[in-house]
Amino acid sequence: xxxxxxxxxxxxxxxxxxxxxxxxxxxxxxxxxxxxxxxxxxxxxxxxxxxxxxxxxxxxxxxxxxxxxxxxxxxxxxxxxxxxxxxxxxxxxxxxxxxxxxxxxxxxxxxxxxxxxxxxxxxxxxxxxxxxxxxxxxxxxxxxxxxxxxxxxxxxxxxxxxxxxxxxxxxxxx
Amino acid sequence: xxxxxxxxxxxxxxxxxxxxxxxxxxxxxxxxxxxxxxxxxxxxxxxxxxxxxxxxxxxxxxxxxxxxxxxxxxxxxxxxxxxxxxxxxxxxxxxxxxxxxxxxxxxxxxxxxxxxxxxxxxxxxxxxxxxxxxxxxxxxxxxxxxxxxxxxxxxxxxxxxxxxxxxxxxxxxxxxxxxxxxxxxxxxxxxxxxxxxxxxxxxxxxxxxxxxxxxxxxxxxxxxxxxxxxxxxxxxxxxxxxxxxxxxxxxxxxxxxxxxxxxxxxxxxxxxxxxxxxxxxxxxxxxxxxxxxxxxxxxxxxxxxxxxxxxxxxxxxxxxxxxxxxxxxxxxxxxxxxxxxxxxxxxxxxxxxxxxxxxxxxxxxxxxxxxxxxxxxxxxxxxxxxxxxxxxxxxxxxxxxxxxxxxxxxxxxxxxxxxxxxxxxxxxxxxxxxxxxxxxxxxxxxxxxxxxxxxxxxxxxxxxxxxxxxxxxxxxxxxxxxxxxxxxxxxxxxxxxxxxxxxxxxxxxxxxxxxxxxxxxxxxxxxxxxxxxxxxxxxxxxxxxxxxxxxxxxxxxxxxxxxxxxxxxxxxxxxxxxxxxxxxxxxxxxxxxxxxxxxxxxxxxxxxxxxxxxxxxxxx
Numbered sequence: 122x123x124x125x126x127x128x129x130x131x132x133x134x135x136x137x138x139x140x141x142x143x144x145x146x147x148x149x150x151x152x153x154x155x156x157x158x159x160x161x162x163x164x165x166x167x168x169x170x171x172x173x174x175x176x177x178x179x180x181x182x183x184x185x186x187x188x189x190x191x192x193x194x195x196x197x198x199x200x201x202x203x204x205x206x207x208x209x210x211x212x213x214x215x216x217x218x219x220x221x222x223x224x225x226x227x228x229x230x231x232x233x234x235x236x237x238x239x240x241x242x243x244x245x246x247x248x249x250x251x252x253x254x255x256x257x258x259x260x261x262x263x264x265x266x267x268x269x270x271x272x273x274x275x276x277x278x279x280x281x282x283x284x285x286x287x288x289x290x291x292x293x294x295x
Numbered sequence: 296x297x298x299x300x301x302x303x304x305x306x307x308x309x310x311x312x313x314x315x316x317x318x319x320x321x322x323x324x325x326x327x328x329x330x331x332x333x334x335x336x337x338x339x340x341x342x343x344x345x346x347x348x349x350x351x352x353x354x355x356x357x358x359x360x361x362x363x364x365x366x367x368x369x370x371x372x373x374x375x376x377x378x379x380x381x382x383x384x385x386x387x388x389x390x391x392x393x394x395x396x397x398x399x400x401x402x403x404x405x406x407x408x409x410x411x412x413x414x415x416x417x418x419x420x421x422x423x424x425x426x427x428x429x430x431x432x433x434x435x436x437x438x439x440x441x442x443x444x445x446x447x448x449x450x451x452x453x454x455x456x457x458x459x460x461x462x463x464x465x466x467x468x469x470x471x472x473x474x475x476x477x478x479x480x481x482x483x484x485x486x487x488x489x490x491x492x493x494x495x496x497x498x499x500x501x502x503x504x505x506x507x508x509x510x511x512x513x514x515x516x517x518x519x520x521x522x523x524x525x526x527x528x529x530x531x532x533x534x535x536x537x538x539x540x541x542x543x544x545x546x547x548x549x550x551x552x553x554x555x556x557x558x559x560x561x562x563x564x565x566x567x568x569x570x571x572x573x574x575x576x577x578x579x580x581x582x583x584x585x586x587x588x589x590x591x592x593x594x595x596x597x598x599x600x601x602x603x604x605x606x607x608x609x610x611x612x613x614x615x616x617x618x619x620x621x622x623x624x625x626x627x628x629x630x631x632x633x634x635x636x637x638x639x640x641x642x643x644x645x646x647x648x649x650x651x652x653x654x655x656x657x658x659x660x661x662x663x664x665x666x667x668x669x670x671x672x673x674x675x676x677x678x679x680x681x682x683x684x685x686x687x688x689x690x691x692x693x694x695x696x697x698x699x700x701x702x703x704x705x706x707x708x709x710x711x712x713x714x715x716x717x718x719x720x721x722x723x724x725x726x727x728x729x730x731x732x733x734x735x736x737x738x739x740x741x742x743x744x745x746x747x748x749x750x751x752x753x754x755x756x757x758x759x760x761x762x763x764x765x766x767x768x769x770x771x772x773x774x775x776x777x778x779x780x781x782x783x784x785x786x787x788x789x790x791x792x793x794x795x796x797x798x799x800x801x802x803x804x805x806x807x808x809x810x811x812x813x814x815x816x817x818x819x820x821x822x823x824x825x826x827x828x829x830x831x832x833x834x835x836x837x838x839x840x841x842x843x844x845x846x847x848x849x850x851x852x853x854x855x856x857x858x859x860x861x862x863x864x865x866x867x868x869x870x871x872x873x874x875x876x877x878x879x880x881x882x883x884x885x886x887x888x889x890x891x892x893x894x895x896x897x898x899x900x901x902x903x904x905x906x907x908x909x910x911x912x913x914x915x
């Protein structure tokens with residue numbers, strides 16, 4: 122393993138969206154068993170430094186590969202495709218309308234401290250994410266990079282909504 | 296009871312090959328030291344058979360100190376010079392100190408950490424903690440009949456960088472080689488997990504004397520992986536004492552109390568709280584120095600009512616940790632209870648209700664943290680045996696960020712990221728020819744910098760002069776396995792390494808540590824030079840052994856030429872070890888370090904390939 126390898130190479134798995142998460146975790150633990158700083162407390166300082174770099178790298182790779190959204194983003198990055206999260210705000214009208222409505226529902230649920238509605242919104246959101254993830258899986262397999270980038274932008278939107286729901290839960294909790 | 300059997304007798308290395316290592320739980324109320332003996336983790340007791348050392352330090356005018364029970368006995372006679380619960384002040388400024396009005400101390404509001412004026416002079420919380428650690432170190436060295444190779448110190452999982460750094464500094468000041476800072480709930484999980492061969496997702500609910508932590512861990516095939524952690528670094532059993540104390544003052548209609556009477560009544564309140572754990576009511580009956588008599592009975596129900604909010608304050612972080620881990624209470628296989636304050640029945644009940652299962656109380660909540668730390672210390676010191684193949688993956692408890700325009704905090708490393716972790720962030724200059732810039736690092740979850748904890752201000756100097764916005768300064772934030780932050784910076788277009796001047800907001804500078812070291816050694820009639828020399832000699836020997844082992848194990852990874860040069864450097868280092876100048880040894884160590892850099896990389900590469908061998912082929 123060297124620091125120039127990409128995340129997939131570090132884990133020795135094919136660079137594709139489909140991922141066996143259990144096998145990935147097993148591999149993660151095997152790698153950390155070898156490189157984690159706890160294994161090098163008696164080693165030379167040079168080895169300790171390398172150990173920290175590699176353990177950091179393995180963590181970064183694992184976090185990226187584990188999350189479908191970040192994995193998709195990384196696959197596009199390897200293809201040199203920029204998902205243009207900041208600049209490209211063109212979205213299908215239907216999607217935007219749906220998002221507006223969900224955000225209004227969220228506000229209403231918070232205003233009424235309505236846990237049930239919050240939970241319903243969460244599960245709604247998860248369904249939406251799942252369907253976009255199967256879509257992006259097909260697009261990436263077909264090497265439709267630009268289509269995949271468009272789907273990724275929508276997923277990012279949903280992720281933000283998810284964070285807002287989480288924040289709402291937190292504020293209602295305290 | 297045979298707690299924590301790790302290996303079969305006979306499998307363990309011969310005692311003379313064992314490196315002496317201990318785990319130390321530096322608690323708010325009590326501290327203790329433990330070690331692994333014949334494969335079993337045990338707490339080391341003092342001369343009268345006590346394991347728990349009250350975390351209390353009394354300072355005398357002549358600079359002497361009394362630590363533990365001796366200090367505890369006199370605490371209400373000399374409250375100003377008898378420091379209790381010093382952990383609450385570690386890495387904290389005066390404005391962060393809760394109940395300051397009920398504290399008898401003479402606080403000194405210094406720019407970084409708060410300090411205390413005592414009969415023996417102004418003391419930093421780091422120095423006070425070091426006094427406790429020194430007693431435990433002496434206890435361990437006597438019990439184990441030798442010098443300690445290293446120690447693992449435990450910290451609350453929710454401690455921020457400043458509090459962690461302060462703890463590590465205290466260890467150094469006490470002359471300990473700190474192998475690792477270990478999160479308290481994680482230490483408990485190691486002890487519990489190994490003892491019960493537990494598999495699955497567990498929660499550790501740790502309510503100590505002054506801190507609360509909740510950690511969610513996944514235990515699978517010898518891996519302890521923290522999924523999320525949360526807590527409150529200023530909430531613990533102490534606060535329950537305070538509530539009861541205030542209730543008594545109000546009920547008895549006491550006039551404002553002197554420092555002595557405050558301490559006396561607090562001690563009485565604590566005793567009553569403990570009594571209520573197994574009784575329906577407790578009586579507080581004492582005569583104050585002011586002459587007033589206090590005689591009042593508090594019932595279990597009254598006590599629970601007045602502290603209900605405190606218990607509720609632990610539940611919100613618990614739910615937050617579950618949310619961060621993406622889990623529901625139904626996913627939790629067991630809830631391990633840690634910390635003396637979890638003995639309170641209404642705490643047990645609230646936790647049971649939240650998790651919809653009876654909490655696990657089969658470990659001593661006062662000792663389990665030290666035992667877990669001892670197990671990790673043994674492994675880190677190199678006493679790893681077959682069966683000790685477990686691995687620990689912990690997280691950073693609070694997000695790290697930098698200050699941006701308008702006093703906003705921009706997150707660089709999100710909370711609950713697995714350690715070690717690094718993130719690079721790019722900054723640019725906003726003026727032509729600008730050669731310096733400052734970066735403010737903060738820790739916390741809030742949006743405004745003012746609501747987060749200020750960790751340090753970094754002054755970057757030596758940026759090559761360029762047009763505004765042309766310089767690309769890449770700042771790397773690296774958090775190590777102790778949860779401690781290090782920052783480095785480089786200008787990307789020219790590759791110039793920018794110099795960093797760190798001004799820790801709360802931590803101690805190296806000069807302060809050296810001063811404290813000198814002061815503490817004055818009393819021990821020891822010599823700083825000697826101590827530093829000794830440190831370098833130990834490091835040199837460690838280095839020699841490590842590199843020689845590496846050369847033996849992976850001889851084929853170095854050319855004959857390289858190996859010759861390396862051996863020459865090693866011989867040079869060996870010769871310096873007998874000299875009396877620590878600088879000479881240090882530079883020889885550094886030379887070996889540089890010379891082994893490539894070799895270290897190749898060795899690691901081989902180790903990783905070995906880990907993946909046999910699997911790579913099938914998956915490609």
